[in-house]
Amino acid sequence: MTKPMYETQVDKLLVTVFSTSEELGKTAAVEAADVIQHATRERGEANVILATGNSQLAFLTALRQVRNLDWSRVNVFHMDEYIGIDVNHPASFPHFLRQHLLSHIAVNAFYPVSSQVGCVEETCAEYARWLREHPADLCVCGYGENGHLAFNDPPFADFKDPVWVKVVRLDEMSRRQQVGEGHFRALSEVPTHAITLTIPALLAARRVLCIVPEARKAEAVYRSLRMPIREDCPGSILRQTPHAHLFLDRDSAGSTFPMG
Numbered sequence: 001m002t003k004p005m006y007e008t009q010v011d012k013l014l015v016t017v018f019s020t021s022e023e024l025g026k027t028a029a030v031e032a033a034d035v036i037q038h039a040t041r042e043r044g045e046a047n048v049i050l051a052t053g054n055s056q057l058a059f060l061t062a063l064r065q066v067r068n069l070d071w072s073r074v075n076v077f078h079m080d081e082y083i084g085i086d087v088n089h090p091a092s093f094p095h096f097l098r099q100h101l102l103s104h105i106a107v108n109a110f111y112p113v114s115s116q117v118g119c120v121e122e123t124c125a126e127y128a129r130w131l132r133e134h135p136a137d138l139c140v141c142g143y144g145e146n147g148h149l150a151f152n153d154p155p156f157a158d159f160k161d162p163v164w165v166k167v168v169r170l171d172e173m174s175r176r177q178q179v180g181e182g183h184f185r186a187l188s189e190v191p192t193h194a195i196t197l198t199i200p201a202l203l204a205a206r207r208v209l210c211i212v213p214e215a216r217k218a219e220a221v222y223r224s225l226r227m228p229i230r231e232d233c234p235g236s237i238l239r240q241t242p243h244a245h246l247f248l249d250r251d252s253a254g255s256t257f258p259m260g
Helices: 021-043 054-064 093-102 120-133 172-182 197-204 217-224 234-240
Strands: 007-012 013-018 046-050 075-078 081-084 110-111 138-141 167-169 194-196 209-214 244-249
Touching: 013 021, 013 234, 021 046, 021 054, 021 138, 021 209, 021 244, 054 093, 054 209, 075 093, 075 217, 093 110, 120 194, 138 167, 138 197, 194 234, 197 234, 209 234, 217 234
Parallel strands: 013 244, 046 075, 046 138, 075 110, 138 209, 209 244
Antiparallel strands: 007 013, 081 194, 167 194
């Protein structure tokens, strides 16, 4: 494992900073694999919730390359999906996971959030039921540029949300991020609504790893770690989550820490 360039604790949250996103991804993958292996030894299977997006690529690449990881005992969930997007659209989150992880390994089961919903309430309830029937051993998330966790954007995030899965209207900053990452050609193409796991559902996992590389996330990191813990910066709730670990690279750490 690569030695970090900086490590600290902010409230209850362990924060580790690496020189590059590749070093971050490889080290986080080792920790994720340890959690998965412990669960499979303990119960015979592991349940994991994975994030998608460009910031997760180094981690997902490293994770699929971990040796001696028995994926046949792993059930994979993910965090969110646009309502109405074509299942084969490059921006579809299940499509992203298949492309960058699931086509390279053979898991026991994959539970995608459906984009083609008839009754959205039933779709949300069904996914919440799957999550409760398969308590998560590991949740790997990230910060959005507006500090969101999954699609719990600042206008709608609820630290005490009474449900585990719900429909949300997407904040414009979240939609612009998707254009900036190259998933859509224009803001008008980005769906306005999505299904997302709520913050209580994400943090119910036994272990939470938050993967946040890249300079474009530096402001969200600063607000999450240095400003008050509030729902207008959803990522700040990890400071009250002792079973979480935040991974940064030099660029995303920005001016948050005095690393020289």
